[in-house]
Amino acid sequence: MTSPQPILYYDLGSPYAYLAAERVADVLGAVPNFEPVLVGGIFVERGHGSWSQTAERAERIAEIEARAERYGLPRMAWPTGWPNNTLKAMRAATWATGSGEGQSFALTAFRRAFREGADLSREGQLIDIAESLGRTEGEILAAIEAPAIKDRLREATARAWACGVAGVPCLEVRGEIFYGDDQLEAAAERLNSGSAR
Numbered sequence: 001m002t003s004p005q006p007i008l009y010y011d012l013g014s015p016y017a018y019l020a021a022e023r024v025a026d027v028l029g030a031v032p033n034f035e036p037v038l039v040g041g042i043f044v045e046r047g048h049g050s051w052s053q054t055a056e057r058a059e060r061i062a063e064i065e066a067r068a069e070r071y072g073l074p075r076m077a078w079p080t081g082w083p084n085n086t087l088k089a090m091r092a093a094t095w096a097t098g099s100g101e102g103q104s105f106a107l108t109a110f111r112r113a114f115r116e117g118a119d120l121s122r123e124g125q126l127i128d129i130a131e132s133l134g135r136t137e138g139e140i141l142a143a144i145e146a147p148a149i150k151d152r153l154r155e156a157t158a159r160a161w162a163c164g165v166a167g168v169p170c171l172e173v174r175g176e177i178f179y180g181d182d183q184l185e186a187a188a189e190r191l192n193s194g195s196a197r
Contacts, residue, residue, distance in 0.1 A: 004174075005030070005031075005032060005033050006028060006030060006032035006033070006171060006172060006173045006187070006191060007032055007033045007035050007171070007172040008020060008021065008024055008032040008033070008034050008035065008169060008170075008171050009035050009037050009160050009165050009168055009169060009170040009171070009172070010034065010035070010036060010037070010106060010168050010169050011036070011037060011038065011039035011040075011086060011090060011168045012036075012086045012089045012090060012093060012106070012109050012110060012113065012120055013039065013082075013083050013084060013086040013089075013113075013120070014039060014168045014169065015061075015064045015076070015078075015114055016064065016168070016169055016180065016181045017110070017168045017169040017181070018110040018111075018113070018114045019064065019067055019068060019071065019073070019169075019181040020169035020171070020180075020181035020184060021034070021106055021107055021110050021169070022071070022073055022107070022110070023071060023181070023184055024171065024184055027184040027185060027187075027188050028173075028184070028187065028188050028191055029188065029191075029192075030191065031103065032171065033102070034093075034097065034102040034103045034106045035097070035102075035156060035160065036090050036093035036094050036097060036102070036106070036153065036156065037090075037153075037156050037157040037160045037165065037168065038087070038090055038153060038154070038157045039167065039168050040087075041154070041157040041158075041161070042157065042160070042161055042165065042166065042167060042168070045161050046166055046167075050083065052082070052083050061078070064076060067181070067182075074115050075115075076114055076115075077113075077114060077115055077116055077117035078114070078117060079113055079117050079118060079119045079120070080117065080119060081119065084119050084120060084121040085121040086120050086121065087121075088121065088123065088126060088144045089109060089120040089121070089125075089126060090153055091143065091144040091146075091149050091150060091153055092105065092109075092126045092129070092130065092140055092143060092144050093105055093106055093109065094149050094152050094153045094156070095140070095143035095144070095146070095149050096130075096133070098149075098152070099135075101133055101135075104133055105129065105130075105133060108129050108132060108133065109125075109126075109129050112125060112128075112129060123141065123144075126140055126144065127140055127141070163177065164177040165177060165179075166179060167179060169181055171183065171184065171187045173187045173190045173191045174190055174191065174193075176190055178190070
């Protein structure tokens with residue numbers, strides 16, 4: 001019996017999710033579904049927010065940059081004012097996912113943010129990303145204000161929390177949640193543990 005496709009839960013504001021998005025297909029040997037969720041909504045549910053607003057900030061940034069180098073990724077860039085408000089970007093990602101372009105949109109947006117230092121709270125960036133994927137300015141601007149897209153993102157976030165997603169990135173494999181870009185190898189072991197049945 002074929003196993004359900006793995007799911008990568010992400011928010012475009014998360015540099016750890018960027019690291020996971022870049023490596024996940026290679027590590028798993030399979031492309032997961034890219035599922036956009038609002039990490040801010042998850043923070044509310046769990047009762048505390050991001051390390052980016054704590055004394056750990058500088059140490060974590062250095063750790064992320066070191067991981068990117070170790071993974072063979074380009075030098076990290078940080079958007080001015082990071083963490084930026086990625087609500088509209090996540091609506092755009094939700095729209096792209098519904099259009100069958102979720103992975104392409106996510107990777108393009110992550111690279112804009114964490115390789116080029118682009119601020120994804122700016123609609124111009126979202127328009128550029130959409131146009132690079134063959135979509136129009138009108139489509140993306142309509143999508144980020146569409147009630148159905150807003151509802152879909154809220155519902156996806158609630159479902160993720162109910163499944164045990166306590167932050168991003170999380171990878172769901174065979175009903176098990178793996179939290180953190182450093183857990184991709186463990187997720188791959190889980191994915192392949194029953195593949196020969």
